[in-house]
Amino acid sequence: MNKRRLIVVAACAALAGNLALAQGDGYPAKPIRLVVGFAPGGAADLVARAMSDALGKALGQPVIVDNKPGNGSSIAAEIVAKAPADGYTLLIASPSSMSVNPSLNPRLPYAARDFIGVTKITTSPLVLAVNPATGIRSVPELIAAAKKDPGKLNYSSSGNGSAPHLGAALFSQVTGTEMTHIPFRGGSLAIQSVMAGDTQVTFGTSPSVLPQASGGKLRALAVSTRERSPLVPGIPGMAEAGLPGYHLEFWYGMFLPAGTPAPVVKKVYEATVQAMGQPQVKATLARDGTEVSVSESPAKFEAFLAEDGKFWTKLVKSANVKVE
Incomplete structure (x- = not known):
């Protein structure tokens, strides 16, 4: 086979490979x-x-x-x-x-x-939860505590711009309160910080919060949707919890x-x-x-x-x- 024919054969093979990829043939290999x-x-x-x-x-x-x-x-x-x-x-x-x-x-x-x-x-909705040692048992109590000492309450999130971060930011905006954001490199670390008392509040994802809440290590106050969610039984929606102007789902x-x-x-x-x-x-x-x-x-x-x-x-x- 001469050099020119080798080039033609190689080009045809490359074209066939590209065509196969475009058609999805052989994927995944x-x-x-x-x-x-x-x-x-x-x-x-x-x-x-x-x-x-x-x-x-x-x-x-x-x-x-x-x-x-x-x-x-x-x-x-x-x-x-x-x-x-x-x-x-x-x-x-x-x-x-x-x-x-x-x-x-x-x-x-x-x-x-x-x-x-x-x-x-x-x-899924987020779940608003607090460390039980705070003594906070409801959304109105959380709002009152945040207003009493602006910036004193720390809230954890899975990182800047994460859904828990935005959930807490929306909460502060709707309630006119101020809390201090402490970002972590993941949801599990953020939840651990609340359980340890290093932070006091979180808008955590359901998979991160619910096992700890059922074990008494966190206290769930409400889900982030306006109404109750069948995904999170036993926890009120924001309207029932006293904050009808709040709604967030991710x-x-x-x-x-x-x-x-x-x-x-x-x-x-x-x-x-x-x-x-x-x-x-x-x-x-x-x-x-x-x-x-x-x-x-x-x-x-x-x-x-x-x-x-x-x-x-x-x-x-x-x-x-x-x-x-």
Whole structure:
């Protein structure tokens, strides 16, 4: 075979390989990395580990959870934004990565346009909880304590721009109170700080708060939605708790790097929906106050993101949330 023919054969092979990728043929052919922007034990990590096995079975390859905490999940988002657009690096993210962090820091090395939204996967309220040693037993008592000594109460979160951070910021805005924000590198660390008494208040995710509240290590005052949530039985909604002007709900979704071929996106979408529909996955998440909620299609999820982002961006600005 002469040199010219070798070049032609190589070019044809490369073209065939690119065509196969564009069609999604042979994908996936190796293990898949599922990046989570928070430390093990937090809500995002629990969601990832609850569905990773089922997702791997649906795709036919192992799905390996990779925790990359820090900067309110921005480190994980940057990793995935810069990863090859081949379907082998996925991101579980919340509004923090997609809307809040870019609003807080326009110099971030990534933007929402660097991702393809595959589907929403879960939704849940936050849970307002306090250390029992504070003696605070209700939302009105918390408001009174915060007004009596502005800035004295410390509230923990899983990082700047995280849903717990924004939940507390909205609470302060609605109630006219002032509390001091103490960010951590993950939800489990934030919860541990409240249990230890280093901080006194948190708007934690259901999976992080509920086991500790049931064991008496935290006192849950209300869920962050206006009405009670069937996901969190026995805990009043904000209206019942005395704060009808407050409402906040958050979600997690699946994302891929921008430029991922449409057939690969379709395969990831279908596998994710299949995984989230497994009874064991639903039961595991329900025990922690999280509901499976998948989008009708990637396009529907992208439309949801566009509208939802407006809410979070407005909250960041109106509550004057800053990077600390």
